[in-house]
Amino acid sequence: MSELIHVKLPDGSVKEVPSGTTALDIAKAISPRLADAALAAQIKPSSNGDSPILVDLTRPLDQDVELRLLTERDPEALEVFRHSSAHLMAAAVLELFPETKLGHGPATENGFFYDFYREKPFTPDDLAAIEKKMQELAKQDLPYAREFLPRTEGLERFKAEGDFMKCHFIEQFTQPDEKISIYKTGKFTDFCRGPHIPSTGRIKAFRLLNIAGAYWLGDEKNAQLQRIYGTSFYSKKDLDDYLNKLEEAKKRDHRLLGKQLDLFSIQELAGPGLIFWHPKGGLIRKQMEDWMRDEYLRRGYSLVFTPHVARTDLWKTSGHAGYYAENMFTPMELDDAEYRMKPMNCPFHILIYQDSLRSYRDLPARYGELGTVYRYERSGVMHGLLRVRGFTQDDAHIFCTPEQIEDEVVGCIDFALEVLRVYGFEKYQVELSTWDPSDQKTYAGRPDQWELAERSLEQALKRRNIEYKTIPGEAAFYGPKIDVKLVDAIGRLWQLSTVQFDFTLPERFQLEYVGEDGKRHQPLMVHRALYGSVERFFGVLIEHYAGAFPVWLSPVQVAIIPIGEKHQGYAYEVGEKLKAGDLAGWDCLQRGALSEEAAQRAAYLAELKEASAFSEWLFGEATATFPGWGLLCVSTQSLLAVREHCRSIGEVATPDGERRAWRWYDPDVLRTAMPTLLAGQLDEIFALNQALVLPEADAWTWLTMENGVLSTDVRPLMAPSR
Numbered sequence: 225m226s227e228l229i230h231v232k233l234p235d236g237s238v239k240e241v242p243s244g245t246t247a248l249d250i251a252k253a254i255s256p257r258l259a260d261a262a263l264a265a266q267i268k269p270s271s272n273g274d275s276p277i278l279v280d281l282t283r284p285l286d287q288d289v290e291l292r293l294l295t296e297r298d299p300e301a302l303e304v305f306r307h308s309s310a311h312l313m314a315a316a317v318l319e320l321f322p323e324t325k326l327g328h329g330p331a332t333e334n335g336f337f338y339d340f341y342r343e344k345p346f347t348p349d350d351l352a353a354i355e356k357k358m359q360e361l362a363k364q365d366l367p368y369a370r371e372f373l374p375r376t377e378g379l380e381r382f383k384a385e386g387d388f389m390k391c392h393f394i395e396q397f398t399q400p401d402e403k404i405s406i407y408k409t410g411k412f413t414d415f416c417r418g419p420h421i422p423s424t425g426r427i428k429a430f431r432l433l434n435i436a437g438a439y440w441l442g443d444e445k446n447a448q449l450q451r452i453y454g455t456s457f458y459s460k461k462d463l464d465d466y467l468n469k470l471e472e473a474k475k476r477d478h479r480l481l482g483k484q485l486d487l488f489s490i491q492e493l494a495g496p497g498l499i500f501w502h503p504k505g506g507l508i509r510k511q512m513e514d515w516m517r518d519e520y521l522r523r524g525y526s527l528v529f530t531p532h533v534a535r536t537d538l539w540k541t542s543g544h545a546g547y548y549a550e551n552m553f554t555p556m557e558l559d560d561a562e563y564r565m566k567p568m569n570c571p572f573h574i575l576i577y578q579d580s581l582r583s584y585r586d587l588p589a590r591y592g593e594l595g596t597v598y599r600y601e602r603s604g605v606m607h608g609l610l611r612v613r614g615f616t617q618d619d620a621h622i623f624c625t626p627e628q629i630e631d632e633v634v635g636c637i638d639f640a641l642e643v644l645r646v647y648g649f650e651k652y653q654v655e656l657s658t659w660d661p662s663d664q665k666t667y668a669g670r671p672d673q674w675e676l677a678e679r680s681l682e683q684a685l686k687r688r689n690i691e692y693k694t695i696p697g698e699a700a701f702y703g704p705k706i707d708v709k710l711v712d713a714i715g716r717l718w719q720l721s722t723v724q725f726d727f728t729l730p731e732r733f734q735l736e737y738v739g740e741d742g743k744r745h746q747p748l749m750v751h752r753a754l755y756g757s758v759e760r761f762f763g764v765l766i767e768h769y770a771g772a773f774p775v776w777l778s779p780v781q782v783a784i785i786p787i788g789e790k791h792q793g794y795a796y797e798v799g800e801k802l803k804a805g806d807l808a809g810w811d812c813l814q815r816g817a818l819s820e821e822a823a824q825r826a827a828y829l830a831e832l833k834e835a836s837a838f839s840e841w842l843f844g845e846a847t848a849t850f851p852g853w854g855l856l857c858v859s860t861q862s863l864l865a866v867r868e869h870c871r872s873i874g875e876v877a878t879p880d881g882e883r884r885a886w887r888w889y890d891p892d893v894l895r896t897a898m899p900t901l902l903a904g905q906l907d908e909i910f911a912l913n914q915a916l917v918l919p920e921a922d923a924w925t926w927l928t929m930e931n932g933v934l935s936t937d938v939r940p941l942m943a944p945s946r
């Protein structure tokens with residue numbers, strides 16, 4: 225008779241069962257429905273403090289454990305499900321292409337992949353065939369069966385098959401007298417620790433997405449592998465939602481839009497990871513930089529400018545030449561010394577701080593710079609504007625006393641939230657990375673410094689009522705930090721602002737200030753960047769807005785549409801007049817190209833019409849024709865009625881979900897302007913600093929030259945005011 229063990233369930237109940245009972249047996253005893261829904265199990269031995277592990281439902285339990293049965297509702301199950309999907313794919317590949325050799329196939333953040341070696345590359349048709357075969361194998365509901373083999377036998381078996389990668393993994397990850405774990409799905413056998421879901425029939429919604437090349441062990445001297453990426457979900461609806469999101473992301477790809485809208489490029493002749501800002505991109509950058517510098521000054525920062533290179537001696541003092549060396553460009557010899565491009569601005573700002581003796585009265589000192597830095601990235605990892613070798617940080621360093629630090633952090637948070645608001649991001653997540661006090665050796669700084677720093681970060685978040693997640697052990701070795709991640713228009717997360725303490729640099733550079741007590745003290749130092757990198761933030765903006773920037777950022781703030789060929793000259797005249805005012809950029813759109821081109825640009829459209837007809841048009845046809853356009857409207861007949869109507873809506877969501885604010889001129893100002901508008905004399909409007917679009921009479925019959933004109937953002941060229 226077998227021994228009895230105790231299995232504790234999450235509700236606190238304890239079942240006494242014979243040793244060898246499986247999680248599946250227990251699920252069945254609870255309810256057949258639970259047994260059907262379960263995908264895997266999590267066990268934690270009751271006897272010791274080991275962390276819980278995931279196991280197959282069919283694994284026999286042989287000691288007292290705490291057990292959780294995992295279903296679709298448990299986030300941990302998804303990884304098991306997707307890794308099992310990778311096995312299903314490998315099984316299908318072997319059925320169709322038996323000569324294929326196998327690498328490994330983990331779950332990823334959004335799906336799974338498997339690495340294969342095969343001389344002939346897989347084609348898109350092959351992918352379709354593999355997917356079809358996967359469907360067949362899923363229908364057969366093949367179990368994921370686990371076996372244990374003596375290591376030598378396993379090695380021989382994979383060697384006989386020529387599976388050089390599997391042999392490598394076995395040799396790498398198992399001990400000579402260990403038994404190795406094998407999973408079988410149909411004809412496919414994998415060296416794998418698992419766990420897996422019970423059978424292939426559970427995988428109903430999946431899609432193979434693409435093939436990428438990868439070198440075996442990341443070494444280009446080795447065989448080139450083919451990595452097939454796919455994804456799987458529990459339901460077809462979830463899969464469809466994900467595929468739609470991918471499609472949407474593809475349309476928003478900043479590399480594609482950057483080319484289409486002529487914003488930036490990367491030049492082969494100049495080298496990878498170095499960004500060329502074209503005139504239209506340059507105009508956006510000017511707005512971003514101007515806004516940031518103005519905001520620096522408004523918030524009590526000082527503007528500084530520092531060089532791009534410095535002697536290696538400086539990087540030795542700062543420590544970068546040691547622990548950061550592999551991220552730096554290689555040294556340059558000049559007559560007097562060795563120089564290196566700067567990977568960070570911090571040591572430069574420190575030199576400015578140190579240039580004279582500071583007193584407590586000089587603090588806080590906030591030095592801000594749009595500083596261009598150079599970092600070495602491997603050629604394989606660079607990606608458009610998002611990962612580059614040269615970029616400009618909106619970088620500032622704050623030096624202050626312990627008494628000032630909490631207010632300084634609050635100031636940084638307020639500033640970061642203002643960036644989000646101004647650039648149109650409504651959602652964000654905040655993370656607080658702290659140290660691991662049980663592992664003090666890995667960190668620089670004293671416990672009292674860490675305590676003060678973490679407390680001030682926490683207090684600052686609390687003072688602003690910001691929800692945040694604390695991540696213990698995630699701090700950099702030199703200090704704790706707050707990270708702000710924004711959520712873009714299609715729900716993706718992007719790391720944006722950082723507020724980071726530094727305990728090492730003040731020490732290394734022996735920073736000081738004279739305190740109220742007349743003695744020398746070491747200031748606290750905080751690094752903070754809010755855009756992060758201007759290049760990367762620009763990439764995020766392009767994708768967030770799908771190229772249709774808000775007016776103040778748009779390189780084409782006004783699209784002028786000439787009524788016909790003969791009005792073209794006049795349209796240019798108008799454009800130049802606008803530019804002579806305060807307008808950053810305008811464009812003259814050609815007939816025919818209108819809707820497509822215009823959809824990419826922020827422009828204002830105005831019409832003068834009866835209020836009743838106006839609203840019908842505005843909320844029907846116009847929003848459908850120009851999703852994403854900000855429509856500003858005036859009505860000669862009943863301005864106030866229209867204004868009230870729009871005000872009651874406030875913001876309107878256009879069909880693609882894009883939201884544009886409605887803003888209204890003071891009616892009195894408009895009333896004064898109206899007679900001149902009607903007369904077709906536009907000059908007053910320019911003086912009022914308004915955006916303008918002339919309607920295309922042929923295309924929209926309800927608009928005519930006499931009474932179709934002008935729009936009205938009070939300050940269309942500025943960032944949203946607070």
Ligand SMILES: [Zn+2]
Binds near residue numbers: 307417
């Ligand atoms: Zn596996």
Ligand SMILES: [Zn+2]
Binds near residue numbers: 568569570619751752
């Ligand atoms: Zn810094």
